[in-house]
Amino acid sequence: MKKKKTIIYLMCLIYLTLSVSASSLQAQEHPKLILTKAGVEKIRAELGKVPLFDASLAQLKKEVDAEIALDIDTPVPKDYSGGYTHTRHKKNWIVLQNAGLLFQILEDEKYAIYVRDMLLQYAELYPTLPAHPKTRSYARGKLFWQCLNDSNWLVYVSQAYDCIYDWLSKKERKNLEKNLFRPFADWISVKNPQFYNRVHNHSTWGNAAVGMIGLVMGDDELVDRALYGLKDAPLNTGEKDDDGGFIYAEDGKAGFLANLDEPFSPDGYYTEGPYYQRYAMYPFLIFAEGLENVKPELKIFEYKNGVLLKAVHALLNLSDADGEFFPLNDGQKGMSIYTSSLVSAVDIAYHYGGNNPQLLSIAQEQGKVLLDDSGLAVAMGIRDGLAVPFEKKSINLSDGSMGEQGGVGILRYGNEDLTLVFKYAAQGLSHGHYDKLSYSFFEKGDEVLQDYGLSRFVNIEQKGGGNYLKENKTWAKQTIAHNTLVQNKTSHFKGIYETASKHHSELYFFDASKSEVQVVSAKESNAYPGTEMHRTMALIKEDGFEKPFLLDILKVTSDSIHQYDLPFYFMGQVIQTNFEYKAPETVEPLGNTFGYQHLWTEGVGNASGENTKFSWMNKRRFYTLTTTTTAADEIRFVRIGANDPEFNLRRDAGLLLQRKDVQHTTFVSVIESHGSYSPVSEFAVNSKSSIAAVKILHDDDRYTAIEIASIDGGKHLFILSNSDAAKTSKHKLNINGNDYSWSGPHYFN
Template identity: 75%
Template structure:
């Protein structure tokens, strides 16, 4: 008998050693927390201030939830409704309670997690698809599979934390009635959600993969990494946002979502708001893969793009840490969000302990309660933090970095910041705003981008979902600070056209801190039309503050009407032209966003310079434009055809130039002076620019003269064709010869 059993055991051991399909049981926790990491955390409790504070905050939050009792209601609401909010809160509290059980070894947290999961295991098999039918992929707990995936990403971590504490019978029940059918629903039952390249799918991939890692289910992990074959999914189908769900020959799965949306610089094509949202599943699943499957070397994938992406995302913020609202982006979202706390901690721990990240963590004031958070907290305790200095940066777009990008010019400690978008479409969250720009002064918007038209998770406004005005207004070209031709949006507002094209960088030069430039071209937004925009951030010793020079050259084969709006914030001070205000308001147009703009006033330029000044946050600003006689000057305000008051009442000053084919639009945005409501004194309340003039323009060069009120003259000559830094140029202007090397000349007038 002994020999027979021994032979059987020998055969089993031999089979295990050669078969890749039989996994040796792994220890738990191993997903985000590790056994070794937990032991180290326990040993350091009470010794690392930031970690201890974070632990205490989390404990108070979870204890309060435990005191309230468990509620897993039958789903019925959109975002912001009670059932949606309750299930969302449950996923957060479950994850945190699991962590507390591991660190504090208090069984009340394990009991709470188990009891809630058992309720879900009883509820889930009874649920049909969510009763709200708006989504292209309905979940069961939530109105869309996206939120179901959110739930599973977090809850898989809780399950990992109590896995060994549970009985085998309890685990079998949870996996049979909850986790496996849950993973199948958001993947094989909803391929239109799961099998694509999009932030939605990233959440789905991570959810399936993470629960697969905890359950030691290799099939689920493979499904997460590579997607699955599904020929029934129609090529060209669209989601609720108008984006294509499946494109010809498209790869799917987590790795495809790493390959395609990220550029080599770490820029995510959907824009910083959704990059922030997607960073959590990207990084938290990567951390799990690193811990459970280190052989994948996931943090080295695509030359370490995941860790690069954290640096890119931090650079896509203003002085207050708020993300630039490029594409669909809610204003106010910042690196203080829970996703960025996780991102900073993971990037520090796995990315070489960059001391600059410690200063961001100090501002955030909390850390994740795992190995990565302990690393950050220890680094801060040991005094290794250094300031995270945001400098001018150019971030490429596209999987190979060849589909345009976003350029950011900064002077000083973000005294003035200029953002130029010349990127690809940005998938379904992209806007039709090629060569649009925005300006910030120390975190305050000077010229703004609208962002998205949505009140996220506020039920009263469309169930917290995207409003129809996101399509009719926010995505349209006229909603941005860029050129509109014949009152139509770029690519005629068609995603399938815009998705094929991107703008191209002409040059980016920040070698001289006092004269920084970014220049890009767009050749496809309008038929037979090329736009070339150059933004220059200049610090002149004769000027109080830095200023922005904007040169937008358009070349078309036909005559057109051009509108160039500037979305300022604040109170109008003065202008140097006459205008009339209508007795009743009418929309500026009928479509492409124009139907949402009231025309509040109208005038015409009467000189070669038009000036428009405003006051915002006790600072004065002036827009100086080189204009033609009788250019139309329009005062517009958002709010027309908006019966539900879904849009902000933002204002714009718009230059309209008609019946032209080839034109140069030149302007200066200048910050100057201040007003004190306490002393009631206004200082330097008027512009220091006395003249702005295009003194030369042809196919090869454009020359712009800038003259200040102190009679100081400067000349910028831009090469329109040759951008090489080593190319030698020679040009005669007004009988004076200028020689220089590189794409531009900036200096005195001869």
């Protein structure tokens, strides 16, 4: 009996040993990071049957073959962004990743040989490199002038290494990991904690880089370092990073999971703004895909109620009719959903997020897919006719990790015929601007009233090494650069980052339940201590108007007297005004600080009545601003470009309304889009405003009532409850002997 038990015990032990060994062997199979063994087999089986995937593969093969025909070049680093060595190493990471994919899919060893030979060159070069010779960055890399770009390199190259891992000899793997990958991961993390151990898009790239090479190498310590950050690193260095933000890891929050927890709101909005959300989505999603494949027990796509998948949808909603991202905070205009990081985001979100058919229509527009499991799933869905249009509707996206730090409200009418982007968000880390309650306005994909964006020529070496220019701080971030209120010619929070980072605006209400009258309203009480700004913006479609018009009510209450400046940065050419103005013989800057030093005055006049009207034309459409004014109001035509000898700023125009020596005041403006002009027929259609007058009929702490009279005799009344935004509250107001009753925060008729 005892012998029988011993035999059974030994058999169980052998079985468990074999099971563990099999499990361990399975875990070490490559590729496993982005491509998987099963995925590769499926891809090979479907080649020639999935048009979009086949086209993407053919294009990639053409590009990689062209690179292979050239000599491998891994130059000694010396340049900033845009310089040869920077650009070459950047090109190398892309070619390495793609060559690895082609080796797995096509089983052609020439691609594996190319990847191996280049990696071996890097393994010989890397140990000889000191910190990069360019000293501008707060965290220098070795291949690049900043650790950020080194992290970019490792995120991509880890995928290439995964694809040829099993093809390499053990000796080659040992060499690469000892001389290249492990010291590379240590440099961007342990050796540069000020870069790695914080909440910021830079750190996200660093976390993903360390984590992905850790997954490939089977190094659990590196994966933990990626997920949770460095355990004993300093939390506050007192330094500033390359973008001007302070370097810290508040309360020990660091690592990939902290970068999911902190910058993302529950709605998927990323506090740095859509431009950097787009940039960070690649490391967020590509590392998440690797974690899902190698460590599915983490359930990374379910983390924080699926915030990564929500973030993709939020980002798509933060684009205009042409797919270009709204330039909130630091944002380069023209960046769009067609960038490679959004191709990745859409494919991964579709594959791991329930196969939403709306995402397929975005992928169709992008015209390419990833050459991995997710890209194949998308291409097959398109082939099978599953795509439906992606609907961008009016949406309110909260900001802050708990959704309690303001947000961004987007009002859309029709098929993005007109779109309002209203920002009442938190500061947005180091990429934030001092622009509380600012807005921009679009017709289709064209700016009507613009947000300036950033001051930088990205990767153009001749312009400051392709990095942020000093004018980004002196102009683009300053309040006067935005369509919002400036008090006493001083930026919000006096332009002090630490102060601004402690505060955010508060949503008053958002109502897009009726397409004909959509309203967003928010309050700001910290930008200027002792002053509260309450801004309400409504997109209204009403009879008597060709298109919807934008109503803007900005109510200011203060404990003392101030000068208030309200700019309108219009795009296009002046057509007509209803006020007289003089153009100065010599132009001078409007001020000395807070961005005013960058504004020329090109014309000065005074309001001629209760309404000031200004019309302009852009992209063959006419626009008219009608704003309530007083006789003392000064109107200035301004143009960006003063104190800019290197021409780093665009020479864009604006109209500035200045109201001096007042304590409480309310600015009310209506912006219309109307008519068109044909240079072929030379006909101007409906080139004049439909508004006869805009009047403030009532204005106190409880209610503000605005009358909009059209030239056809119609009158429309908008009433705002200033102190009670509850949907169920009942209101009653008598105006000029007429009683008005309604429920909710606003009334329109």
